[in-house]
Structure formats: C-alpha cells, structure tokens
Amino acid sequence: MGFGGLVIASTALIDMYCCCGMWSVGREVFDRVCDRDVICWNTMVAGYVKNGNFFSAKELFDEMPERNVSSWNTVVDMYGKCGEVGLARSLFDEMPARDVISWNAMVSGYVKDGECDAARGLFDEMPKRNVVSWNGSDVKPNEVTVVAVLPACGHLGALDLGQWIHSYIRRNRVKMDVYVNTALIDMYGKCGSVEDARRVFDNAEMKDTFLCSTMIEVLAMHGKADEAFGVFDYMRRAGIKPSDITFVGLLKACSHVGLVEIGVEYFEMMSKDFELVPKVEHYGCLVDLLGRAGHLEKAYETIKSMPMEPHPIVWGTLLSACRIHCNVKLAEEVALHLIELEPQNCGHYVLLSNIYSKAGRWNEAAKLRKIMKEKGVMKKPGCSSIEVDNSVYEFFAGDCVHPRRKEIYETLDKIITRLKAEGYSPKTSSALHDVDIDEKEQTLLYHSEKLAAAFGLLNTNHKAPIRIVKNLRICDDCHVFMKMVSKYFGRSLIIRDCNRFHHFSDGSCSCCDYW
DNA sequence: CAGTGTTCCC
Secondary structure, rough: OOOOOHHHHHHHHHHHHHOOHHHHHHHHHHHHOOOOOHHHHHHHHHHHOOOOOHHHHHHHHHOOOOOOHHHHHHHHHHHHHOHHHHHHHHHHHHHHOOOOOHHHHHHHHHHHHHOOHHHHHHHHHHHOOOOOOOOOOOOOOOOOHHHHHHHHHHHOOOHHHHHHHHHHHHHHOOOOHHHHHHHHHHHHHHOOOHHHHHHHHOOOOOOOOHHHHHHHHHHHHOOOHHHHHHHHHHHHHHOOOOHHHHHHHHHHHHHOOOOHHHHHHHHHHHHHOOOOOOHHHHHHHHHHHHOOOOHHHHHHHHHHHHOOOOOHHHHHHHHHHHOOOOOHHHHHHHHHHHHHHHHOOOHHHHHHHHHHHOOOHHHHHHHHHHHHHHHHOOOOOOOOEEEEEOEEEEEOOOOOOOOOOHHHHHHHHHHHHHHHHOOOOOHHHHOOOOOHHHHHHHHHHHHHHHHHHHHHHOOOOOOOOOEEEEEOOOOOHHHHHHHHHHHHHOOOEEEEEEOEEEEEOOOOOOOOOOO
C-alpha cells in the first residue's frame, strides 16, 4: 500500500507519531510515501532527533536526495545539543547557505558546551544587515539569538557584555518577548545587579511563571527575601500559577536569611494549595534551611524521611551545615557516607578536613589529606573572575601566571598591610593545610578572590562596585577581609560565590554574616 | 507538515 499524492497528510502523521515517541511507526509511514518532498524528509530526520535517535537522524540526512537550510539546521542543532560542538561547526561551515536559525543553533551549541568566547565571537560575526540569501532569510541576530547568549553572560558574571546586549536589543528593536525579559532578569541577577533585574521585571508587559520564578530566584540569591515573597504575592493576585521551581526560589530566599518557619510553610503550601509534589531539590532546600539555622538533627531527620533516594548534594548540604555549627560527630558520619557514594569528589574530603581544622584537630585534618593523596583525589582549585574593560580575567589561588602578577601581588600586600594595621588578623582556621602558621597565612592570603579584588582596585573606576565571581564558597577569612576592604578603601564589592551573593559596603555584608 | 530561545538543591 502506498500513500502517493498524500505527502502532506503523511508528513503530519510522521510528525505526530514521532512526537508521541513512536518513531518506528513514523518511519513505516515515511517508507510508504511515494512522492516524498524535502519537508517530509526533514520531518523524519527531526523525528529521530526528538526521540534521541541521533545515529538514524544523521544516516537519513546523508541519504537525502535534496536538502534545504532547515535540513542542515536540524543536524547542526542536534550535534550542538549532544555536546558534539566540533561536528556541529563543521556542518555549519559546510552548509551552502545559513539563515538566522542556523546561526542561533550554532551559538547555543557553543553556549551549552561552555565555550562562551566562541559563542560571543559568532554573535559578532553574524551579518547584521538583512542579507537576501537563496531562501530569502534574515540573518540579523534576533530575540532567539540574544536569549541564547545572555545565559553565558550570567554564567561568567560579564555585566558589561550583558549590558551591551541589552542595548543591542533596544538599538535594533529586537522583540522584548517573555523569553528575552526572563533571560535579561537572570543575566542581571547573576551579574550582581539586582536593581536592573527588578527594572526589567517591572517593565515587562507580559509576566508568566518563568519570568516571575526567575525574579524570585534572583531576589533569593541576593538575600532579599521580603521582596521575593512580594513577587509571589503578585503572582497569586495576578493568577500566575507557581511551578515547583517558583518554590525552589522561595525556599532559597528563606534559607539565606534564616526564616525557618516561613520556609517550612512554603514547603507545605506546595502540595496543600498547589498540588505540586516536592522534588529532591525542595528537600535539598529544606535541609539547607534547617541545617544552616542550626537545626542539624531536624535536617538529618528530613533526609531520612525523604520519599526519594537522597542525592549526594543533599548530604553535602548537611555537611556544610555541620561546618557552620562545628558538629564534628555528625560531620564524620555524613562525610564517610558521602565519600563512599562519591570517592572522587574532592569537596567532601576538603569540607571534613576544614571541619577538623576549625575544631583544632589538625592531626585528623592531615590524615584526611593523606587519604586524598593516596586515592589520587585532586583539590579543585579556587577560581575567581572579574570583568574589566569587557574582558573577563580569571585568578586561581596562589596564581602566578598573570602577566601583571608582580603589580597585583604588590597591591594585595599593601592592602593586607593596611588592614593588619586596622586589626585584621588572618583566620588560619579557614586553611586546609596543617603546615606552620606562616605558611598557612600565606595560602590564605592569596585566595583567588583576594587576588581578583586587588586587580579590581587597581583597574576599575573608583565609584563602581567591584564585581567578582567565585567558583567555590567564600571562606571566613576572605569574608572578613572584604568587609574591611569595603570600609577602609571606600569601595563596595559584590561577590557571587557558588551559593549566593555578598554585597560588601562600609564594613558590613548584605548576608549579615549568615551564610 | 520540518529547524533556533527562558527559571531550579551544592
């Protein structure tokens, strides 16, 4: 039986089957179509991609008697999505013509692979004027392009670049749809400018669950719990249905300022009022909320009562709480379990070792480091980055490869001398090493965020805040150090660690030392 | 009837 003449109907059928996960039935229909056109082929290729059958997709693409730009776009996007960005790029270069969708697929491929520079480069390379190619497509960056690039800016903390894209959007009348606004809020939030994020939120014509959840999440990570609750109230008044992710933001908002009861209320509200089933993320937030506030036993009980398998992240959250509250006994139990689960994750060893150090139990801390060495577990280096004149500079703990190394160390030493005169004394308990005090102090004094701060003081405008992004959590000593820098050098510093933001100004931090 | 984009536990 054949479907001659019915190519349009057959194509719709193929698409339908593939969208339901029944790609093999789709393929049967495809095989019986006599007069297959390029759209029919594309639908089948895309159908394989949707079902994760990348090998068959590429095989069918290679068999195609005729291809248009969409055919190529499908496979470029497919390779980008499965992390084969090199293959995506070679197809992108090989294709006879590219439209805006081809460029967008390639840009997002780079972003997903973490190659932010390449993504930015491609954005700049895009023909900015309307070029009429063989299929008449527009290759000017559009709203999809900016949404693909903005998360990279947020990830890097590249505020200048993000602001430049925002102005590009306005200059070129790129449509400010809900995706663009959401991406802008996220970018500004992650780059430390919560005011700009709020402005975009207030001006957004259309507000949906994504946009509001993003705003709540941003306010949460900046420690602005009341404002986050306000956005949630707005959602309820406006009839915008909260999602499980909205509640992740609300729970984080509570845990960052220690609002235990309100957090528990939100947790219960999820299922009671909104029929949302708490996921492992929500339990993770709850453990953090309880543990950080000192309710370690309750946090432990929460983990034990979770309806799903506790992910290592949840245990790690409890271990962090043990560090804050110096509970060595529970920390040992949790860490041993974690090390069993993830023997190669350096974080667990380092955290327990830091807990021993904080308790003055240097022998045990040293023993743990020995175990790390024996198992070949490498300590993840602390890395801080700072954006100056549109470039992002990275610093590592004890970094000695920067071209302006000498100048940076001299500046840092001057800052340290000045702060010591004001009463700063390095908190050596934050150091992992069981070496003598002097060496311990050296390790601590050259933590990556201190190097980045020195570089910032050296290179940025005196009025602007110094914005730093760190890959790990800021240590006690750096936290004290930054507070003092803000006081005695009259500069505000905005530091994002892997957990939240710290806004330092005039000797204090926005986290009120609750972290 | 095919191809590009947004939030989330450490």
